[in-house]
Amino acid sequence: MNAWLLTCNRKVFDLDSFRRDGRELEAWSVVRYRRELADGGRFVMWITGPKGGLIGRGRFTGPPTQQASSPDEYWQEDPGQRWYAPLVMDEWLDEPVPRSEFTEDPRFVGASPFRTLFAGNPHRLSDDQWEAFSEAFDQHRTAGSREWRLRPGDTIRRGDLHDRYGGSRAGDISTCPESGNILLFTSSHTDHGQGGRNGWAEDGTFRYIGEGWTGDQDLSSTNDTAVRDHAREGLALRLFDRVGDDVRYVGEFAVDPSTPYNYADVSEPGGGSMRRVIQFHLVPVGIASQPATVPVGCEYRVADDTVEPAAATPGPVDADLATRNLSAHRRLQNHLAAAARERGMTVLSPGAADPDFDLAWRKGDHDLAVCEVKSLTRTNEARQMRLGVGQLLDYHDLLRARAANVRAVLWVEHEPTDSRWLGICHRAGIELAWPGREADILT
Numbered sequence: 001m002n003a004w005l006l007t008c009n010r011k012v013f014d015l016d017s018f019r020r021d022g023r024e025l026e027a028w029s030v031v032r033y034r035r036e037l038a039d040g041g042r043f044v045m046w047i048t049g050p051k052g053g054l055i056g057r058g059r060f061t062g063p064p065t066q067q068a069s070s071p072d073e074y075w076q077e078d079p080g081q082r083w084y085a086p087l088v089m090d091e092w093l094d095e096p097v098p099r100s101e102f103t104e105d106p107r108f109v110g111a112s113p114f115r116t117l118f119a120g121n122p123h124r125l126s127d128d129q130w131e132a133f134s135e136a137f138d139q140h141r142t143a144g145s146r147e148w149r150l151r152p153g154d155t156i157r158r159g160d161l162h163d164r165y166g167g168s169r170a171g172d173i174s175t176c177p178e179s180g181n182i183l184l185f186t187s188s189h190t191d192h193g194q195g196g197r198n199g200w201a202e203d204g205t206f207r208y209i210g211e212g213w214t215g216d217q218d219l220s221s222t223n224d225t226a227v228r229d230h231a232r233e234g235l236a237l238r239l240f241d242r243v244g245d246d247v248r249y250v251g252e253f254a255v256d257p258s259t260p261y262n263y264a265d266v267s268e269p270g271g272g273s274m275r276r277v278i279q280f281h282l283v284p285v286g287i288a289s290q291p292a293t294v295p296v297g298c299e300y301r302v303a304d305d306t307v308e309p310a311a312a313t314p315g316p317v318d319a320d321l322a323t324r325n326l327s328a329h330r331r332l333q334n335h336l337a338a339a340a341r342e343r344g345m346t347v348l349s350p351g352a353a354d355p356d357f358d359l360a361w362r363k364g365d366h367d368l369a370v371c372e373v374k375s376l377t378r379t380n381e382a383r384q385m386r387l388g389v390g391q392l393l394d395y396h397d398l399l400r401a402r403a404a405n406v407r408a409v410l411w412v413e414h415e416p417t418d419s420r421w422l423g424i425c426h427r428a429g430i431e432l433a434w435p436g437r438e439a440d441i442l443t
Contacts, residue, residue: 001157002036003130004043004122005113008055014074015047015055019092023074025058027084031120034064037085039293040155040246044125044133045089048117053096054136058089059156085122090149090156091164097136107132134163148181148236150249152353153291158185158247161240173211173223175235182226182235184208184253186352187242188298197301199349200356201281202329205256206239210278213269217278227280228260237282241352250353251288256281290353292401296368297348297360300337305330328375328413332435333358336371336411339438355395358411361442368403369441370395376413385421388412392430407431409441 006028008015018025030037037060045056062085069079102108113123125133148165150156159169165181167174174183186198186208201207210217210224219225230237237254240247255261261280268275305327337347337359345361358373372391374384392408400406408430415434416422425432433441 003125018074027086029082030085053098055096056092061086152251152288155246155248175226184239205281207279216276252285253282298351300347301349303330325375333373366404369407371409374412
């Protein structure tokens with residue numbers, strides 16, 4: 001990925017006042033290399049003039065577009081029509097790092113961006129020059145400059161992430177006490193052995209497997225202990241999804257205080273003997289809405305309807321998910337997934353960035369059906385129906401920005417005994433169906 005330097009002339013734009021007023025940069029004008037600027041491209045911000053220097057860094061979030069400027073009190077002159085590259089700032093320094101700190105650095109001998117600061121933005125940087133600027137950030141940042149600036153859906157190179165917030169660049173769990181974070185990395189393709197994948201569980205928690213790929217896990221691991229005790233130690237859990245060579249920020253999570261973790265038996269990766277792993281129960285902190293660029297779902301994972309839930313430690317198993325209800329729920333889910341696949345649908349399970357729906361399916365690129373599955377008994381029908389309707393309204397609202405057309409489907413074990421639910425679902429825009437009525441929803 002290319003690296004660039006953007007300049008700001010205080011005589012044209014009052015960046016200092018813009019920042020003091022709490023404003024956020026969303027784009028910057030460019031005149032050169034427009035075809036080379038793309039989502040994920042890195043840049044540093046440089047203030048020109050005698051008291052200028054290195055002041056910030058960030059990432060482009062898309063290609064430049066030509067648009068009319070919006071003159072305001074920060075512009076010293078009418079900017080007029082310009083090409084603007086959308087961006088997000090990841091870090092600001094309190095004071096500029098002056099040019100004098102770089103002029104003697106051999107990495108700026110020869111093709112130095114300082115020789116062409118008079119030219120239009122952007123200015124190309126070599127990998128060595130980017131490294132030099134990154135070192136300057138490490139030397140000059142203050143405690144406040146490590147404030148968390150990534151937003152859900154933002155992508156970043158893992159190395160750049162650790163440059164900014166610290167921690168180990170290897171492994172799935174990276175504790176960063178210097179910035180007050182624990183970084184957790186996951187992927188829909190990560191396999192900890194049969195029965196051992198990170199992902200959403202029926203109780204609404206995201207199950208995250210502890211540290212270690214072989215042998216039994218226990219809480220003797222420093223990183224696992226840090227995850228368990230993160231709230232007491234004042235550390236934020238930050239979950240990331242691997243996307244090629246980059247990682248995408250999902251959002252902040254917390255260990256469920258009532259049922260923080262359980263132990264589960266899984267096979268060694270690739271098969272072999274069984275081992276015991278820790279599954280942390282993580283809950284989202286707030287609502288982490290994802291941008292439209294984040295795809296929905298991952299390949300469907302068949303739910304194991306032959307097992308009972310493992311007891312959480314400490315805390316009891318949720319009675320609604322125990323024994324009969326859990327098995328019935330998973331059988332219903334797998335039955336509907338198979339029926340959708342037989343009709344040519346692409347069946348999905350929720351990814352780390354998605355709300356915890358049971359399954360979804362697509363037919364084509366634009367239409368998405370998101371489904372919640374509920375087992376029913378005479379004693380729990382009202383509670384299960386209320387819960388399903390509420391969950392689907394939430395899922396629909398969170399996903400409608402990420403698909404052109406989102407349908408909400410409630411798949412239940414049998415026709416509800418109280419016929420009111422047909423009318424309630426219809427008025428709420430929810431499609432209600434049960435075994436034998438697959439054709440009503442798989443369209």
